[in-house]
Each structure stands twice: as structure tokens, then as C-alpha cells.
Amino acid sequence: MDDIKQGNKGLRITRVIPLDMDVPAMRRDVSNRSNVAWLLRNLAVRNSEHPQFESVIETLKKKASQFKS
Secondary structure, three states, rough: OEEEEEOOOEEEEEEEEOOOOOHHHHHHHOOOHHHHHHHHHHHHHHHHOOOOOOHHHHHHHHHHHHHHH
């Protein structure tokens, strides 16, 4: 669900879906192909005005393309 990245300041957890987005807990696991597809279809319903909406959609599209490979 979370990506852990090591940088020069130590470990950093980055979330694909920000905590303040209105998304069911069971759909936050973006390692699951069906959740990514669901999020791409439904994320805009309650989150289109979120400041990070566009970047989250782009990240989800990249994840979806990884499943096709």
C-alpha cells in the first residue's frame, strides 16, 4: 500500500492515495490490480477537487500499465 523510499534523510513513506482523500480503506491497496482499476473509475466522484487529484490519477495510470506488462 505504501512505498518506502530511502533517501539521504533516511526512510520516507510515500502514499499513492493521500490520507485525506475520501476512499474506502479496502480500496487503498494499490498493489491489487482490481483496486487500481476501481480507483481510476471512481476516484473523481468524491475527490475531483482534491489538490493532489491529478497527480494521484497519473500515478494510478502508471501502476495500471505495470499490471499489463
